[in-house]
Amino acid sequence: MADSLIRVENIVKRFGPFTALNGVNLEVFAGEVHALLGDNGAGKSTLIKTLAGVHEPTSGQIYIEGNPVNFRSPRDATTAGIGTVYQDLALNQLMSVTRNFFMGRELTNIFGTLKMDDMDKVAHDEMVKIGIDISDPSQAVGTMSGGQRQTLAIARAIYFGAKVLILDEPTSALGQKQQMEVLKTIKKVRGYGNIAIILITHNEIHAQLIADRFTFLSLGEVIGEGKAADLHGPDIRRLMAGGAEIANLEQELNAI
């Protein structure tokens, strides 16, 4: 099998005396969607912030395409090809699609003047590539649907060089139709074949619909992993609940 795009080996992250990640391993391949699942407090956000250069791991090692990397800042991670789309998307609703697309990385001529036409074209074309035709990229982001905003954030990450695309709960705040729009976008990006996607989700159905592999976190540790084809609904639900048997949870509820 080909080398993984990103490999996380024995990552530990402590906040003072508290251990948020306790020896986590994760490996994600190009052209795959890897679902990262786990209850609140499992350590999902801490793990992706470690991959995104927001947190430095206490110990352990991250490898990109087999090479060890040490991120001291989010910029380091971006340069290494980690594109993170956070839940809040980091978009400015009042600004245009194009200005959001290029925020902080604008194209300018030698006099420092913005090349608006060029930027409009890139923003438009990059979004069309992953399935959304914004006819007017000068329209404010606030006029777009939630699904279109996710797509904008994803297109932007890819255009600026993401090889590992990390999506934090991309469907959680959306209605059904827009959730499907985002899943289609993710599928399209997977189809490129050269990008590894880490999908954080609470939605078991979405994970089953598009993930190739699963990793389950509970209280900072990996409690299960596997290929989608080998995992079935009951396994997934048990592992998402932190490994507790559903029968035990029912018993607990009945005792109240």
Ligand SMILES: Nc1ncnc2c1ncn2[C@@H]1O[C@H](COP(=O)(O)OP(=O)(O)O)[C@@H](O)[C@H]1O
């Ligand atoms: N900056 C921090 N300082 C102290 N504790 C933190 C910090 N960030 C996260 N934690 C703790 O680490 C644990 C895992 O949190 P988090 O990664 O946000 O979980 P998840 O995203 O899976 O819900 C939680 O108990 C949380 O309170």
Ligand SMILES: [Mg+2]
């Ligand atoms: Mg979280």
